[in-house]
Amino acid sequence: MRAERPEGPADDAAAEGPAGLAGGALSGIVVADFGRVLAGPYMTMLLADLGAEVVKIERPGTGDDTRAWGPPFAGGQATYFLGVNRNKRSVALDLGDPAGRETARAIVDRADVLVENFRPGTMDRLGLGYERVRATNPGLVYCSVTGFGSAEGAALPGYDLLVQAMGGLMSVTGEPDGPGTKAGVALVDVITGLHAGLGVLAALRHRERTGEGQRIEVSLLTSLLSALTNQASAHLAAGVVPRALGNRHPSITPYEVFEASDRPLVLAVGNDRQFRALCERIGSPGLAGDPRFATNSARVAHREELAAALSGRLATRTADAWFEELTAAGVPCGPINDLSGAFALADRLGIGPRVPEEAAGPGQVAHPVAFGATPAAYRSAPPRLGEHTAEVLAELGLTGPGATEPGRTRPGAAEPEPPQPGPTEPGRAEREGTQR
Numbered sequence: 338m339r340a341e342r343p344e345g346p347a348d349d350a351a352a353e354g355p356a357g358l359a360g361g362a363l364s365g366i367v368v369a370d371f372g373r374v375l376a377g378p379y380m381t382m383l384l385a386d387l388g389a390e391v392v393k394i395e396r397p398g399t400g401d402d403t404r405a406w407g408p409p410f411a412g413g414q415a416t417y418f419l420g421v422n423r424n425k426r427s428v429a430l431d432l433g434d435p436a437g438r439e440t441a442r443a444i445v446d447r448a449d450v451l452v453e454n455f456r457p458g459t460m461d462r463l464g465l466g467y468e469r470v471r472a473t474n475p476g477l478v479y480c481s482v483t484g485f486g487s488a489e490g491a492a493l494p495g496y497d498l499l500v501q502a503m504g505g506l507m508s509v510t511g512e513p514d515g516p517g518t519k520a521g522v523a524l525v526d527v528i529t530g531l532h533a534g535l536g537v538l539a540a541l542r543h544r545e546r547t548g549e550g551q552r553i554e555v556s557l558l559t560s561l562l563s564a565l566t567n568q569a570s571a572h573l574a575a576g577v578v579p580r581a582l583g584n585r586h587p588s589i590t591p592y593e594v595f596e597a598s599d600r601p602l603v604l605a606v607g608n609d610r611q612f613r614a615l616c617e618r619i620g621s622p623g624l625a626g627d628p629r630f631a632t633n634s635a636r637v638a639h640r641e642e643l644a645a646a647l648s649g650r651l652a653t654r655t656a657d658a659w660f661e662e663l664t665a666a667g668v669p670c671g672p673i674n675d676l677s678g679a680f681a682l683a684d685r686l687g688i689g690p691r692v693p694e695e696a697a698g699p700g701q702v703a704h705p706v707a708f709g710a711t712p713a714a715y716r717s718a719p720p721r722l723g724e725h726t727a728e729v730l731a732e733l734g735l736t737g738p739g740a741t742e743p744g745r746t747r748p749g750a751a752e753p754e755p756p757q758p759g760p761t762e763p764g765r766a767e768r769e770g771t772q773r
Contacts (some may be wrong), residue, residue, distance in 0.1 A: 338367060338390065338392065338444065338447050338729060338732045338733060361386075361387050361388015361389070361711055361713075361714055362387045362388055362708065362711040363384055363387040363388040363389040364388035364389075365388075366384070366388070366389040366390070366449045366450065366541070367389070367390045367392070367447060367448045367449050367450070368381055368384060368385070368389050368390065368391040368392065368448060368449070368450040368451075368452060369392055369394065369441075369444050369445045369448040369450070369451045369452070370391050370392060370393045370394060370425065370452050371394050371441075371451065371452060371453040371454075371455070371460075371465075372452045372453060372454045372482065373395070373401040373402055373403070373454065374401070374402055374403055374454070374526070375403070375421060375497070375523050375526035375527065375530070376454060376482050376526040376527070376529040376530040376533065376557070377452050377453070377454045377482050377530065377533070378393075378401065378403075378421040378422055378530075379421045379526070379527055379530035379531075380452065380530035380531070380533045380534040380537070381393075381425065381452055382421050382422060382423060382424060382425070383530075383534055383704065384450075384534060384537070385423070385424035385425055386423075386424055386704040386713040386714065386715070387704075387708075387711070387713060388711070388714065389450075390426075391424065391425040391426070392425070392426050392428055392444055392448075392725075392729060393422065393425045393426065393427045393428065393720065394428050394430055394432075394441060394444065395427055395428070395429055395430070395722055395723070396429070396430075396431070396432070397429040397430070397431055397722075397723065399722075400427070400429070400722040400723075401418060401422070403415060403417045403418040403421075404418045404722065406418065411699045411700055412698070412699060414719065416700055418719060419698060419699065419700055419701070419718075419719045420700065420701075420702070422719035422720070423692075423697040423698065423701055423715065423717065423718060423719050424697065424714075424715065424716050424717055425717075425719070425720055426720060426724070426725035426728070426729060427720035427721065427722055427723055427724050427725055427726070428444070428723065428725060428726045428729050428730075429722055429723030429726050430726075432463050432465075438463055438464050438465065440730065440733075440735060441463075441465060442464070442465065442470070442473075443733050443735065444729070444733065445465065445470050445474065445477070446470070446473050446474050447474075447733070448474070448477060449476070449477065449478060449541065449544075450477070450478045450479075450480065450537055450541070451470070451477060451478070451479045451480065452480045452482070452533070452537075453465075453480070453481055453482070454481070454482040454483070454495075456483075456491065456492075457481070457483055457486075457487035457491040458491065460481075467479045467481075467552040471550060471552075474550070475548075475549070475550055476544050476548060476549065476550040477550040478537055478540040478541055478544065478550050478551065478553065479550065479551070479552040479553070480533055480536065480537050480540075480552075480553050480554075480555070481552065481553070481554045481555075482529060482530075482533055482554075482555055482556070482557075483495060483554060483555075483556045483557070484496070484499070484500065484556060484557050484558070485500075485556055485557070485558050486554075486556045486558065486559070487554060490556070490558070495556075495557050497523035497524070497525045497526045497557065498519055498523075500525045500557040500558055500561055501519050501520065501524070501525055501561070502517060502519075503558070504525070504557070504558050504561040504562060504565075505561070505562075505565060505568075506519075506520065506524075506525070506561055506565065507519055508579070508580065508581065509565075509568055509579045509580065509581050509582075510581055511581045511583070512581060512583045513580065513581055513582060513583060515581070517581070518581070525557050525560060525561045525564075526557065528560045528561065528564045529555055529556070529557050529560040529561075532555045532560045532563070533553075533555045536553040536555055537553070540553055567587075567588065568587070571587070584603075585640070588633075588637065589606070589607060589633060589637070590606075590633070590636045590637050590640045590643060590644075591604045591606050591612075591615070591636070591640075591643060591644065591647055592604065592605050592606060592607070593644070594673070595644075595647060595648055595651045595652075596648065596651070596652055597651055597652065597654060597655055597656040597658075597659055598652055598653060598654055598655050598656075599655045599656060600655075600656050600672060600673070601656065601672070601673045602651060602656040602659055602660070602670060602671070602672055602673075603670060603671055603672070603673060604647075604663075604668070604669070604670050605669040605670065606668065606669065607669065608633070609625075609631075609632060609633065610667075611667060611668050611669065612625060612630070612633075612636070613625040614663075614666045614667055614668050615647075615663065615666075615668045617666070618662055618663055618666045618668065619647070619650040619651065620650060621646065621647075621650055624643070624646060624647075629642060629643070630643055656672040657672065660672060689703055690702060690703050691703060692715045693715075696715040696716075697715040697716070697717065697718050697719075698718030698719060701715065
């Protein structure tokens with residue numbers, strides 16, 4: 338870490354972090370990362386890929402909850418943790434101990450960004466709340482990630498599954514007559530991490546112009562409501578309460594799954610031209626002129642009749658044969674791949690979805706944004722717990738960790754409260770008696 342945070346809005350661009358960070362779009366930006374589980378770590382990993390120096394502050398002995406979330410494991414580490422923690426340095430600090438908090442303050446005082454997802458009020462009780470730290474670091478961008486906000490929802494536990502349920506996503510996912518269904522990944526956490534990253538970058542731009550830091554807050558609930566987009570707009574603007582339609586779309590058809598002769602095939606027909614092309618290629622040109630199907634609104638009103646007509650034709654050939662035929666005609670379609678097939682597709686298309694293992698360890702998915710001048714860089718594998726404690730303390734000019742050696746909690750020290758948002762799996766809430 339640099340000895341002191343640069344003063345003034347013009348110094349950030351010239352600042353550089355440790356050797357090897359120069360050249361990234363965010364080179365010189367230091368992030369004090371108190372986040373854990375998924376939303377915060379995913380966001381800080383993306384920032385780290387772009388050159389930011391991320392110091393991950395973890396509890397001695399256990400560290401980030403996801404270190405224990407397995408199987409599967411790779412090299413003795415949970416793949417869940419590995420997936421969102423490359424390019425970071427790990428410092429093990431006992432925030433329940435005054436010396437540990439003092440060391441944390443030293444890190445924060447030299448940071449440009451702080452990320453945390455403890456329950457609202459916890460950072461204040463630890464002496465690391467925004468008003469406290471801005472007194473010595475007025476340019477700090479302080480990002481708090483919560484489950485349901487910091488007001489009336491502050492006491493609610495922020496697990497992804499709860500927010501998918503309570504935020505309405507499960508009500509529009511799954512089969513029409515079935516129970517609500519969650520997404521196959523902790524999607525709300527991921528979306529929240531992206532929103533938080535956008536907020537951090539906007540706040541850094543404001544600081545560049547004015548020299549002022551600020552506190553920003555993003556919750557899982559508000560992120561989900563925003564991400565519901567057309568479904569939320571239908572409710573707010575037209576009073577519609579959307580319901581689950583399985584793999585169908587409420588406003589477009591045919592936009593669903595059909596059975597080819599060997600496996601399922603997805604059609605995603607978005608306009609009348611594509612529909613006419615579909616009808617020609619499947620050998621049923623008369624469907625396009627049928628008044629029931631001539632326009633999208635008419636097709637939506639008669640979706641069952643249309644699905645029946647298409648199903649018979651699509652069942653005559655394989656999914657791969659239809660993919661080639663229809664794609665050549667400009668009709669969006671494709672088979673349902675598992676993850677092996679999805680990565681194989683990305684490889685065939687030359688997208689380069691994998692990070693070489695020698696660059697950042699096993700199982701790393703490449704940064705999703707391709708930059709022409711400042712590409713993402715993969716400098717280090719996800720850290721072992723406390724791997725960089727001594728290194729960072731030396732950079733701060735401290736002679737000891739101020740808390741514990743990595744892997745041990747100081748005897749008798751009070752423990753901070755658990756983080757707020759996390760994915761669907763149970764975590765510290767059960768182990769430490771926090772309210773669910």
